[in-house]
Amino acid sequence: MPRVSQTVFAPWDDPTEKPLIRFQNVTKRFGTFVAIDDLTLDIYEREFFAxxxxxxxxxxxxxxxxAGFETISEGKIELAGQDIGHVPPNERAVNMMFQSYALFPHLSVWDNIAFGLKRDRKSKAEIDARVDEMLKLVRLEKFARRKPHQISGGQRQRVALARSLAKAPKLLLLDEPLGALDKKLRQDTQFELMDIQETTGTTFVIVTHDQEEAMTVASRVAVMDEGRIMQVATPAAIYEHPNSVYVADFIGDVNIISGQTNASGTDTYRLSWAEGQQPVTATSDITFSEGQKAHLAIRPEKIRISTDQPVDADNKVQGKVLDIAYLGNLSTYHVELPGGQVIKAQTANTRRIARRDITWEDPVWISWNATAGVMLAE
Structure with a gap:
């Protein structure tokens, strides 16, 4: 397991901290297609950025x-204060680890890790010391003389990581690095990656489409769509305080209730969402005008489900159970409300039960507090 730091690591909140990487109004076009659209972003030293x-x-x-494999159409990228737009890939203090690992099949684990050091004409003593250090870091000392085909997928992934770190780059880029591993091994390897990143102090930037992976390993996550960054924040902030319906929907499971707002006191609103139904109450840091369209995003685990009508809830609606997904540790209930909207409510299975209290077609109540959701304008 990774070590827990005693001090909070948040250089992005310190105005005196200088970023290691700066994207400044960067645009990338392929013909008429805009792949990156006027993107500005700062990434800090020692970050694990997703x-x-x-x-x-x-x-x-x-x-x-x-990495230097694509040229910028407009804007500027800086690494440690240097404009790297025209610096060739082999002259950047950057290394890249590919999803395929790209290990040399005819070389041993030891020689794969030593490859870049030999090309840099390091002395034998330097190479021996550095490779031994890397083997120890990724816990592969016993496998040094084996070829890639003689070790497991997870071990090959660690060899590729050791080779990438051997030259002590300022920045390591990881392109879907765990994509080839099965789910259980991926989860174990995520914690290994975090531990190695913390031990070396190297800045890691990982590309992934796996939200669980990003939320597990990263100090901050940038959620992207169509060449633009929709939100950059810590995993907890992205999950609990998404800034748009897109981000709320992309990260984890979410219920979206849309309607018209009416102010109901300081920072509190009533959202009219279905004809004949009581408006729901929600708090918001964002100010909404009277009658404005808004979307209330609520995570399934924030919604309670019961057969009896709750007495102390800010919001309660009766519905009917359509589906139940049993996931071992959790059960997710899909509840159809009057008007047809389906809301997901999640409960933890903390007890072993032979029979469910709630089953398909049951009439149930769902309820949640005014502070449980996030009100979003778009």
Whole structure:
């Protein structure tokens, strides 16, 4: 497991901190197609930064521009204060680890890790010491003489990581690095990656479409769509305080209730969402005008489900159970409300039960507090 730091790491909140990487109004075009659209972003030293988004959103193009494999159409990228727009890939203090790992099949694990150091004409003593250090870091000392085909997928991934870190780059780029691993191994490897990143102090930028992976490993996440960054924040802030319906919907499971707002006191609104139904009450830091269209985003785990009408809830609606997804540790209930909207409510399965209290077609009540959701304008 990764070590827990005693001090809060948040250089992005310190105005005196200088970013390691700066994207300044960067645009990248392929013919008439705009892959990156006027993007500005700062990434700090020692960050584990995740670029997250669907296929084609521009995250890999951003990484390839950092690595020097793509040229910028407009704008500027700085690394440690230096404009790297015209610096060739082999002269950048940047290394890239590919999803395929790209290990040399005819070389041993030791020689794969030593490859870049030998090309830089380091002395034998330097190479021996550095490779041994990297083998220890990724816990592969016993496998040094094996070839890539003689070790597991997870071990090959660690060899590729050791080789990428051997030359001590300022920045390591990881393109879907865990994509080839099965789910259980991915989860274990995520914590190994975090531990290695913290030990070396190298800045990691990871490209992934796996939201769970991004939320696990990253100090901050940039959610992307169509060449633009929709939100940059810590995983907790992205999850609990998304700034748009797109981000709320992309990260985790969410219910979206749309309607018209009416002010109901300081920072409190009533949202009229369905004809014949009581408006729902929600708090918001954002100011909404009277009658403005708004969207209330509520996570399923924030919604309670019961067979009896709750007495102390800010919001309660009766519905009927359509579906139940049993996931072992959790159960997700899909509840159809009057008017047809389906709301998901999640409960933790903390007890072993032979029979469900709530089953398909049951009439149920769902309820939540006014502070449970986030009101969004778009």
């Amino acid at each position: 670029l997250l988004g669907p296929s084609g959103c521009g995250k890999t193009t951003m990484m390839r521009m950092l």
